[in-house]
Amino acid sequence: MTAAPILEVTNIEVIYKKTIQVLRGLSLAVPKGEIVALLGSNGAGKSTTLKAVSNLLSLENGAVSAGSIRFAGTDVSTLRPHELVRSGLFHVMEGRRIFEDLTVDENLVAATYARTGSAAARFDLVYEYFPNLHTRRGVRAGYLSGGEQQMLAIGRALVAEPQLILLDEPSLGLSPKLVEEIFTIIARINAEQRVSMLLVEQNAAIAFAVANYGYIMESGRIVIDGPVERLTRDQDVREFYLGLG
Numbered sequence: 001m002t003a004a005p006i007l008e009v010t011n012i013e014v015i016y017k018k019t020i021q022v023l024r025g026l027s028l029a030v031p032k033g034e035i036v037a038l039l040g041s042n043g044a045g046k047s048t049t050l051k052a053v054s055n056l057l058s059l060e061n062g063a064v065s066a067g068s069i070r071f072a073g074t075d076v077s078t079l080r081p082h083e084l085v086r087s088g089l090f091h092v093m094e095g096r097r098i099f100e101d102l103t104v105d106e107n108l109v110a111a112t113y114a115r116t117g118s119a120a121a122r123f124d125l126v127y128e129y130f131p132n133l134h135t136r137r138g139v140r141a142g143y144l145s146g147g148e149q150q151m152l153a154i155g156r157a158l159v160a161e162p163q164l165i166l167l168d169e170p171s172l173g174l175s176p177k178l179v180e181e182i183f184t185i186i187a188r189i190n191a192e193q194r195v196s197m198l199l200v201e202q203n204a205a206i207a208f209a210v211a212n213y214g215y216i217m218e219s220g221r222i223v224i225d226g227p228v229e230r231l232t233r234d235q236d237v238r239e240f241y242l243g244l245g
């Protein structure tokens, strides 16, 4: 890895309901400006890792019981989720958490709570990346297709002008064509806006198409990590995660 990390997670343990240990000494880093993929099977603890970083575990009776999380060089474990958004970290949750009863435009306006300056230019930027959202700007988000909802969820993150986006399974439930379209835009946003990303995916092939570095987790721990070029040559990774022989 080259650039300094924007996110450093060191040896964290996470426990739900005081008894169920889900993360067991997990460490990872996201270098500034890069896309890092976090892969692993169902239930490995990927979403839990993102929730630990954005301080959302308490909503589910969970907690980080050991280890440290540093964002932009600062310990952020005591910041509330909205304070984290203000400091530049935006979590796009699994299942496209958008306001279904609000229009596309209104959903973007609702994401401006984290901003101090004008948001108009950010709306233009969102619509530049996602022109079909622009044509649907007056439509209630609940009536959008799955792909458009995912675009809106990412658009909301862009409004906040983050330094780091946590992206939880953006490919979930989308057709291969849409997945490709959305990942092309994710790669453009990373390159053009210099936003770092921690990308959780079940679809390893598409994650590796955009990521610089990958971590693979099983049962709450990282079991393999490395630059994507190396991982795609690793026989076990090819067989078990990429479905290639």
Ligand code: ATP
Binding pocket: 016, 017, 020, 022, 040, 041, 042, 043, 044, 045, 046, 047, 048, 049, 060, 061, 062, 202
């Ligand atoms: P998926 O792709 O299925 O979301 P994941 O790798 O993101 O998988 P997590 O959602 O982080 O996995 O879940 C990891 C483990 O933690 C699972 O065994 C799950 O049952 C457990 N878990 C998740 N949320 C809670 C919760 N609120 N209370 C108790 N256990 C939980």
